[in-house]
Amino acid sequence: MSTTTAIQVLTCDNPSPMTLEGTNTYLLGRPDQAEVVVVDPGPDGHKEHLHAVLESVGDRSVAEILVTHRHGDHTGAAKALSARTGAPVRGFDPDQCVAGGQGIVLPLAEGEKILAGGLSIEVLHTPGHTGDSVCLWIPEENALLTGDTVLGRGTTMVDFPDGTLTEYLQTLERLMDYAQARMLPAHGPAHEQLGPVVQRYLEHRHSRLDRVRELVAEHGQDLSPEQLAELMYAGRSPIHPHITHQIAAAQLEHLRSLGEL
Structure with missing residues (x-):
């Protein structure tokens, strides 16, 4: 299912009380571009999902594989996708980074802008769910990928002590700056506006x-x-x-x- 021509979402078949319908993997890149960025490739052991991601990538190259945080339902397939595409894996936590065929790979950084697939992807460090959680802001699409920081249904958990409620409340207040953005979560449905969802969370x-x-x-x-x-x-x-x-x-x-x- 496509959210826009520049953002595609594929939902892994790993439903549970914690993952809702499953993990949403996003492909970021305009259709006229030769490369794409993959966000949250999903859990290990789901070959059908990995195949679906590769099929959606098609003839394009994968510039980078980004993970919104360290949990396995987001990162488990990252190494396999990197091995198939040669793309580096990057997360805010250095332990999540995989060089692929690119040599040394740096972790994601607050405020970093990744230019790929005809889009600008800005990294927002949004701790709370976990200490390494990030959201990804795509201004050209007025879209914010929220990872597990804000879910499409229900509420997320604070993975204490790695994540703290103090940080999480600060993160939610920060996300109100993007209240008019379309919200694209890692679990559950998208929302046309982030603000009302964050307000309910607060x-x-x-x-x-x-x-x-x-x-x-x-x-x-x-x-x-x-x-x-x-x-x-x-x-x-x-x-x-x-x-x-x-x-x-x-x-x-x-x-x-x-x-x-």
Whole structure:
């Protein structure tokens, strides 16, 4: 399915509560250009998806393979795609970089502009979901690829302690600068405007923090993440308890950073 003639999306068949319908892989490049950039090539072990990506690339060369963050459902196929195309793999985390046939490859940097496929792709470091998360701004298309920072449905998790809620809230505020942009997430459907989605995220996070404050006031400041998660979710969440404990730990750490605990 194409989002525009310059941006194509292919969804991997890896659905789950965390990946929604699956991982969205994006191909960036105008059809009259001889090269394309691939973003988030998907998980390892999905040969059909890798074949679909290569088929969509066609006769074009792959200038770069970009990953929005370190999680395997985004990076797992990167080495295989690099081996097939010779393109370097680049992420904000140097550990995600693969030279391909290009020699030394530098990690992505805040504010960097990648000129490829007739487009300008600007890197925004947007930590919170993970410490290495990035979004990719394409001004010619008025489009922002949000990775897992903002999802097409539901809300994303803060992978604490690598990601922090403090950073995540700062990132969401920053993304309001792109409120009119089309939002292209790594999971779930696209949205014509980013702003309303980010506003809902902010309201949800602050509402949750207010609930944490109420529980801390009721049960004391020595609440552990496990205790807070039980009080917050009481076994009602379909998410694994390990993740709810991470969420609770991130909430408590954020309140500590504010001097409230």
